[in-house]
Amino acid sequence: xxxxAESGGGSVQTGGSLxxxxxxxxxxxxxxxxxxxxxxxxxxxxGVAAIYTGGHPTYYADSVKGRFTISQDNAKNTxxxxxxxxxxxxxxxxYCAADPWSLKCGGSLYEYSYWGQGTQVTVSS
Numbered sequence: 001x002x003x004x005a006e007s008g009g010g011s012v013q014t015g016g017s018l019x020x021x022x023x024x025x026x027x028x029x030x031x032x033x034x035x036x037x038x039x040x041x042x043x044x045x046x047g048v049a050a051i052y053t054g055g056h057p058t059y060y061a062d063s064v065k066g067r068f069t070i071s072q073d074n075a076k077n078t079x080x081x082x083x084x085x086x087x088x089x090x091x092x093x094x095y096c097a098a099d100p101w102s103l104k105c106g107g108s109l110y111e112y113s114y115w116g117q118g119t120q121v122t123v124s125s
Contacts (some may be wrong), residue, residue, distance in 0.1 A: 001025075001114070002025055002032070002100075002113075002114040003024070003025040003114070004022055004023070004024055004025075004096045004097070004098060004115065004116035005022070005023045005096075005116055005117070006020060006021065006022050006095065006116045006117065006119040007020070007021050007023070007119060008020040008021050008119060009094060009119030009120045010120075010121070010122070011122040011123075011124065012086055012121075012122075012123055012124070013123070013124050013125075014086065014087060014124065015085060015086065016086050016123070017082070017084045017086065018083045018086065018121060019080055019081065019082050019083070020036070020080065020081040020083065020094055020096075020119060021078055021079070021080055022034065022036070022078065022079040022080070022081075022096030022116060023077060023078050024078065024098060025077070031052060031053045031054055031055070031100075032053055032098055032100035032101075032102070033050060033051070033052055033053075033058070033098065033099050033100075033102040033105035033112075034050065034051055034052075034053060034072060034079045034096065034097065034098045035047060035048070035050035035051070035059070035070075035097045035098070035105070035107070035112060036048040036049050036079075036081045036094060036095070036097075037094070037095045037096075037097055037107075038090075038092035038093065038094045038095065038121075039092055039093050039118075040089075040093075041091075041092075043092070045095070045109055046107070047059060047061055047106065047107020047108060047109065048060075048064055048068065048070075048081070048094070048107070049064065049068060049070035049081060049107075050070065050106055051070045051071070051072055051079065051105070052105055053072055053074055054072075057069075057070050057071075058104075058105040059105065059106045059107045061107060063089075064083075064090075067083065067084050067085045067086075068081060068082065068083050068084070069081070069082040069084075070082075079096065081094070083121070086123045087123060088123045088124065088125050089123075090121060091121060091122050092120075092121060093118040093119070094118060094120075094121050095115055095116055095118045096115070096116040097109070097112035097114065097115050097116070098112060098114045099111055099112045099113045099114065100113075
């Protein structure tokens with residue numbers, strides 16, 4: 001089982017930046033897919049970005065391309081989401097997710113078995 005813990009959320013103004021972190025517990029899997037999702041007020045949870053551990057990003061939502069960057073550090077078992085040029089529409093609870101068997105490693109929440117508790121990001125105008 002993989003345990004995930006997000007951190008780095010907060011409140012920023014439009015145009016600001018934040019970096020989210022997702023620390024994963026030690027895993028027996030050699031590689032797995034990790035992703036960021038978000039859920040805004042009254043909205044469904046949506047995929048933001050995904051990456052294979054030890055690999056390159058495999059998914060970005062159109063709404064964040066060019067502004068957000070997903071990365072991971074295998075040595076630290078940690079995934080990151082660098083968010084630049086933030087907009088009020090980015091306001092949401094951001095969740096970390098992981099799965100060792102995802103073949104697509106995309107933006108569908110049904111691909112992921114393990115979830116963190118979330119970290120709140122609020123962008124004010």
